[in-house]
Amino acid sequence: MRRLLFLNGIKAFEAAARSGSFAAAGVELNVSAAAVSRMVHLLEERLGVALFERKANKLVPTQAGRAYQGGLTPIFDALASLTAQVTAPSSVRVLTIGVGHTFAMRWLIPRLSEFRSDEPDIEVRFTTGGVAVPFGEDWSCGIKLGTGDWPGLVAEPLFAGDLTPVCVPRLATSLKRPADLRGPSLIRVAHSPEDWPLWLKAANVSRVSARGPEFEFYGQALQAASDGLGIAMGIRPYIDDDLAAGRLVAPFDLSVPKGMRWYLVYRSFQTEQRDFAAFRRWIMRAAAEPAARPRKAGRLAART
Numbered sequence: 001m002r003r004l005l006f007l008n009g010i011k012a013f014e015a016a017a018r019s020g021s022f023a024a025a026g027v028e029l030n031v032s033a034a035a036v037s038r039m040v041h042l043l044e045e046r047l048g049v050a051l052f053e054r055k056a057n058k059l060v061p062t063q064a065g066r067a068y069q070g071g072l073t074p075i076f077d078a079l080a081s082l083t084a085q086v087t088a089p090s091s092v093r094v095l096t097i098g099v100g101h102t103f104a105m106r107w108l109i110p111r112l113s114e115f116r117s118d119e120p121d122i123e124v125r126f127t128t129g130g131v132a133v134p135f136g137e138d139w140s141c142g143i144k145l146g147t148g149d150w151p152g153l154v155a156e157p158l159f160a161g162d163l164t165p166v167c168v169p170r171l172a173t174s175l176k177r178p179a180d181l182r183g184p185s186l187i188r189v190a191h192s193p194e195d196w197p198l199w200l201k202a203a204n205v206s207r208v209s210a211r212g213p214e215f216e217f218y219g220q221a222l223q224a225a226s227d228g229l230g231i232a233m234g235i236r237p238y239i240d241d242d243l244a245a246g247r248l249v250a251p252f253d254l255s256v257p258k259g260m261r262w263y264l265v266y267r268s269f270q271t272e273q274r275d276f277a278a279f280r281r282w283i284m285r286a287a288a289e290p291a292a293r294p295r296k297a298g299r300l301a302a303r304t
Helices: 007-019 022-029 033-047 063-087 101-118 195-202 218-226 240-245 268-272 274-288
Strands: 052-055 058-061 094-099 123-128 141-146 154-166 186-189 231-235 256-266
Touching (some): 007 033, 007 058, 022 033, 101 240, 141 274, 154 195, 186 218, 268 274
16 A cells, blocks of 8 residues: 655745745645645644744744755656646657757757657657756756756766867967967857866966957857857867868867766656657767767967
8 A cells, every 4th residue: 555645735845945935835735825834734733743844934944844855856756747748649759958049959940850750759848947047847958068967867977078169270270389379369168167277287388378358158259250250268068060061170189078078967857758769869969979080271280
């Protein structure tokens, strides 16, 4: 016999622990904050365990509360996903991917026809993802750059985030060594100010600092480099196709690890869903394909 204690109280506790307040949980469950508080209190009495420390203007889960919520949230997520599958029309197969704009435009979309060819019945939908965006409840999966530490989620590595400068061929001809770089020509990305210092240090260049135009995203910086505005710091896999086509070149052999990787991120129960399983097989295979060999202008090396 399955022993389930007071499901309304369990739902109220999970919502309160996840949202951080009885009021927010009440909005989600369409009841008052006082009702959520009462249900959680009844649940604690039945379990014989305190789940929250109730402080002024703050709700802090106890150790038992954190453990309980950590197990409950994936269960409710799986239940919601299963319900959506059961109630969806049999002809509709939707895969929702949380992904940053630049990754989608510079790597995923150019290859998506391959997946569509393999799985023409799956409708692929993109939603705003990226490093700063929390994993959405309606996502089938996400693609994120980071260290792989996302509690409650499975993170499988796709690419190493290696850095190397890139520019148009005509600018590369004047770059014989890293010391030839000039600060005003080095295009910057606002949310990754550490990229140029990291690479310049590895190249043993101490008297150059990036002072060129600054853009919010890698995609904008790489477009500026393609238009001949300067030298951008390229990151895999954003630069793979441009290097292969010769639109951009890598003036130096030196490639430096950013210290982060790209990951396919998903909830563990997603592996049981055929559409996600098909996408996971495809993207892991596509990511494993060798990166294009960089085209260089002349014989340029990472020497100082």
